[in-house]
Amino acid sequence: AASTSEAVVATSVLPSWQDTAAKKSIVDFVARVTQAGSPDYVPPAERIAVFDNDGTLWLEQPAYVQLVFTLQRIHELAPQHPEWKTEEPFRSVLAGDMKGVAATGETGVAKLLAATHTGMSTSDFRATVHDWMSKAQDPRFKRSYTQLVYQPMLEVLQYMRANGFKTYIVSGGGVEFIRDYSERVYGVPPEHVIGSTAKYKYSFVGGVPTLTRLAQIDNVDDGPGKPASIEHVIGRRPIAAFGNSDGDIQMLEWTTAGPGARLGVIVHHTDAEREYAYDRTSKMGKLDKGLDEAPAKGWVVVDMKQDWKTVFPNATQ
Amino acid sequence: AASTSEAVVATSVLPSWQDTAAKKSIVDFVARVTQAGSPDYVPPAERIAVFDNDGTLWLEQPAYVQLVFTLQRIHELAPQHPEWKTEEPFRSVLAGDMKGVAATGETGVAKLLAATHTGMSTSDFRATVHDWMSKAQDPRFKRSYTQLVYQPMLEVLQYMRANGFKTYIVSGGGVEFIRDYSERVYGVPPEHVIGSTAKYKYSFVGGVPTLTRLAQIDNVDDGPGKPASIEHVIGRRPIAAFGNSDGDIQMLEWTTAGPGARLGVIVHHTDAEREYAYDRTSKMGKLDKGLDEAPAKGWVVVDMKQDWKTVFPNATQ
Ligand SMILES: [Ca+2]
Ligand SMILES: [Ca+2]
Structure with missing residues (x-):
């Protein structure tokens, strides 16, 4: 009976993931923290998962x-x-x-x-x-950018929410830019998007209360700025974090250094044919120190080519 | 039948509120935005209500x-x-x-x-x-501060959440200070608390990833800072706002200037016997311009003495 139900899980959960170690790590983690009575059980209120955006949820090559x-x-x-x-x-x-x-x-x-x-x-x-x-359309894929999100990651977002997680985006990109499409594409509402911000000026313009975007940076949400933003906005330490570059190292550290079961995942772009292959020397999404540190830190490195059956939604493979 | 159901509503909803115009305004607003088919219907995702904390949800006299x-x-x-x-x-x-x-x-x-x-x-x-x-105990009421929250406002928070609202605290006070008790006392989780913040420094201290609080202000969440914080953190304009002082005017303006049904509420401290009576000249929670502007803006002014049956939870009246 156990093997039957495991087989059902394997095919019904995260269907765009190959049945490799990466998928198993994610599914096992979710099982551990959601099973009542498990020593690693985490109440739903504390199930916070954070996701970088560029290169983790959608493409970032050849330019953000x-x-x-x-x-x-x-x-x-x-x-x-x-x-x-x-x-x-x-x-x-x-x-x-x-x-x-x-x-x-x-x-x-x-x-x-x-x-x-x-x-x-x-x-x-x-x-x-x-x-x-x-x-806007991407010239290589001839698709709008909101169709160049990663199907396996859409499934992770949905899977985690179905298991009581709150899924937050924590991006170095501008927060409003992501909020434009996060709800309809990722199922992530605007209030669950954290990003870099400009200062706003509040005033009446033509008799109407208006927030004007100033040419002053309010917050840079990258590198060490990510744990700081998470603490400012969420006020709880996440138990799962997904990133793809060295700008996510501090977020991964902060998330996985907490007590109990923790999940840190790095998406490694290894698939030049279906998407792009890049890491240590890339101008966008450089992943160097993160690759070196992942084994010792217990972070799962997703090999896009090996671990994902498909990359984009409804893509002809 | 209509009068019977209205009577049931009157006694079962917001029980610590007198059946006066203030309560009616709140209940009518919630009915308008939640009734399917109503021209003022608002989908649950957009039902955001924001609450000032000091003097709106708990006492602020004789000192914050x-x-x-x-x-x-x-x-x-x-x-x-x-x-x-x-x-x-x-x-x-x-x-x-x-x-x-x-x-x-x-x-x-x-x-x-x-x-x-x-x-x-x-x-x-x-x-x-x-x-x-x-x-800590308040010397006048001989109660912990978390017992000096306003029972009628606890009921509003719960009532709005029961009607699909997300309830956010937007306070000039320090965000961590409120997060200590907001979930157990108000039912408001840490990620729904917006407040003033210090800058954090991320570093390893004794080998452990640590956020250290710096003596630099990150954000002052008062006056014009309130709509700016709301836009930064929530990314949607609220449809209901509750405040008690001139520091809430911009939040009330920003909330009630949007299209469709809007609710702006000011808690006016008029009850020296059960709590405190203060407004235009108070050092804490000065309410002067807000009182003048409320009628033209359509903001509901709650007269604590007249509109609230009780002030604190389980208080002997
Ligand atoms: Ca990235
Ligand atoms: Ca106040």
Whole structure:
């Protein structure tokens, strides 16, 4: 009877995962913390699972989606900014000269973000993101970005919620950018999305209470900023964390250092054919120290090529 | 039949509220937004209600509870700080000279907060707050502070949750201070508490991942900071807001300026006998502009003396 029910679990749970060690680690962890009477039992209120976004829940190559948005917005806004023809980093963006953009460094990036992400109301920015997201397509896969989420990870999100977990996204990306689609695509409501934020100014604009996005960073939710944001917003230590890059190491450390059963998972991009293969030297989603530390820390490293039957939803394989 | 069911509602819902206009406003609002087919229907996911804490959910006189904690902690820590005998504002605190403390202004307050709220790990601070909260007593009511919450507001929290609302606390007070008791007293889990925050530093202390509370303010969640925090953390505009002071005006404006049915409520402390009576000139919870603006904005002003049958839980009246 035990083997029959295990076989049923194996096929009905996480169907896009191969029956390899990675899937077993996730399913075993959930069983341990949800089974009443288990020494590792965790009450539902404390079942918090956190997920990085770029490269963990959706693709991040050849460039973070929010960076694609930013560059395309510069092109869209250029007619209103004739000065950009000569002003860096705008000149390089408009000329398609990515090396020129890179040469402007962090100051350049800050200018691009300020020009595209600030100075408008929160609702106007939301509308701009929504409009872009509904039209933009990835050139390689010829799909909208919200269709380039990882089917196996959608199943993990749903599986954990079905087992009483609250699933939070904890991303270095802008929080509003993710909130645009997180509820309909991931089943994660806006209040469960934590990300980098701009400062807001509250004032009346045309008699209407308005939050205006300022060109000042409120919070950078990456690296050591992730455990800090988790503590600020959630106020509990998660018991499971999923990431894909060295920017997730502190979140994984913080999550798995707590008492009781803990789950740390790193998605390793090993599949150049179905998606991308990259790790130690990648500009986006660099995974170097995390790969070295995973064995000693007990973090599960998911080998995308070996462990996932499919990558994207409804993809012809 | 309608009158019978209305009578049942009147006695079974919000039992510590008198059957006055204030209660009717709350019950009518909830009915409008929850009734399927109503033009004001709001899906459960968007039913967000926000509550100020001090003076809205528990008492704040003669001093904010967190201020009482701060001053008592200075006394407890004084033996380890002989320099405080001569250094302001510590000298005045130890001498019980509140005018002397007040004379040190914001700089003095910052020093008191730094000495009592920062420099330790988040878990050590949590333990200190928890220990204090379990022992501290209000001198007038001879009760712990967690027994000095408002019974009618506990009923509102529960009533709104029973009607599919998510109830968030949005307080100018320190977020960890409220999280210590919010779940067991209010039924509000830590992740639904928004408050003022200190910056955290992530590092390994004795080989253990640790968040240390720094003497730098991360966020001041008061006045215009309230709508900004709501947008940062929740990412949706609430449809109901409860406050008690001018520090809640922006949160009330932001909430009630949205489309559809909206509820804004101000708790007016009018009951010197059972609690306190204060408004326009109070040092804690000053309510001046809010009283003036409430009628034009359609905000419900709760008259504690007239509208509440009881103030504290299980109180002998
Ligand atoms: Ca990532
Ligand atoms: Ca208050």
